[in-house]
Amino acid sequence: MAKNKLIGDPTIISMYANQFSFLARPLTRDMTQGFDAAIVGLPFDLATTGRAGTRSGPNAVRQASGNLGWEGRRWPWPFDAFKYLKVADYGDLDFIPGNPDDLNREIEHHAEKIITSGTRMLSIGGDHYVALPLIRAHFKHYGKMALVHFDAHTDTYPNDTEIDHGSMFYHAPKQGLIDPEHSIQVGIRTEYRPEDHAFEVIDAAQANDISADDIVASIIKRVGDLPVYLSFDIDCLDPAYAPGTGTPVVGGLTTDKALKIIRGLTDVNIVGFDLVEVNPAYDHADITALAGATIVLEFLYLLAHQKHQLSL
Known part of the structure; x- marks a missing residue:
């Protein structure tokens, strides 16, 4: 009888059954096992100003990741990230x-x-x-960081109250957590005044007109040698590619361009990463959740790339 490859082979996972963790990674909080990366879900939407429902985003992304598990290595990377990374889902x-x-x-x-x-x-x-408490937590370990921020909105809107998903990057520089002179935002297409903050901005119109390589070069030049926190709001993508979000804005990036930009960041010292604003209540055919899962996987490949290079 032929061996059932689904038994005992963690690299082959079902797309529809027993999908309890991201890409069927071990579900554990024991960080003594030498993990390279831990996926953490934050089911929170109390700071939402538009359509609520992002508290369900983490599980939607996990479920959508099942569509990526059968591929083996992720195209176009020339290696399998999980041969180099030990990854856990922290829940x-x-x-x-x-x-x-x-x-x-x-x-x-x-x-x-x-x-x-x-x-x-x-x-x-x-x-x-x-992103704000996450950045505070990372600051304690890494010190002041550069921010690379993908979004339709600058999220620098003045607000005396922290609990607002549009004011994190107003508060973070004021709290000394990130250096705005070395930070950059990509995909912005809502009203902002450059004089209100010191971030470099590549707005969506510019981002759609220039190459992914040009955007990568701008990011690398901007962040310099600082440790980088990367925050990816799914509404950076055009609603055609990410309808399931609370504040969709037309004219955004394609998933193809966003992925090309992320793949180009192999030499950037990214120490923290978040994917936010996936709202499955407004998603169709899991388009947004799948985009989110793919972006998370691409970030894992950025981490694996460093180990892959050392093995050559």
């Missing part, structure tokens, strides 16, 4: 509903556990507010 952080301060404490506690173990933290939201 979702739990917090008191309606209490953002509890969310902040939970993120700080678990991020410290993950980061100090030498593991990279990859977060799936949730609304974009989660």
Whole structure:
């Protein structure tokens, strides 16, 4: 009888059954096992100003990742990331509903556990507010960072209240967490005044007219040698490619261009990453969740690329 390859082979996973973790990675919080990366879900949408529902984003992305597991290595990368990376799914952080301060404490506690173990933290939201406590947690370990931010909105809107998914990058520079002079935003296509902040901006019209290589070159030049926190709001993509989000804005990037830009960041020292604003209540055929899962996988390949290069 032929051997059933689904039994005992973690590289071959079902696209529809027992999909409890991202790409069927081990579901654990034991960071003593030498993991290179941990996927963490942040089911939070209390700071949403538009359509609620991003609390369901982490599980939607996990479910969509099942469509990527059967491929083996991810095209066009010339290697299989999981031959070089040991990846865990940490599960979702739990917090008191309606209490953002509890969310902040939970993120700080678990991020410290993950980061100090030498593991990279990859977060799936949730609304974009989660980026602020995540950046605070990473700052404690890495110091001031450069921000690479993909979004339709600058999220630099002045607000005395932190709990707003449009004000994180107003507060983060004021708190000394990121250096705006070395930070860059890509895909912006809502009103902003350059005099209100010091970020470099490649707006969506520019990004759609120039090559991915040109955008990568601008990012590399801007961030310099600083450690980088990468925050990817799924509404950076045009609604044709990501309808399932709370604040869709037409005229955005294609998934193809976004993926090409991310693949070009192999030489950037990315120390933290979040994917946010996937809202499955407004998704069609899992288009947005699949885009999100693919972006997370591409980031894993960025991490694996470094080890792959050392093996050559």
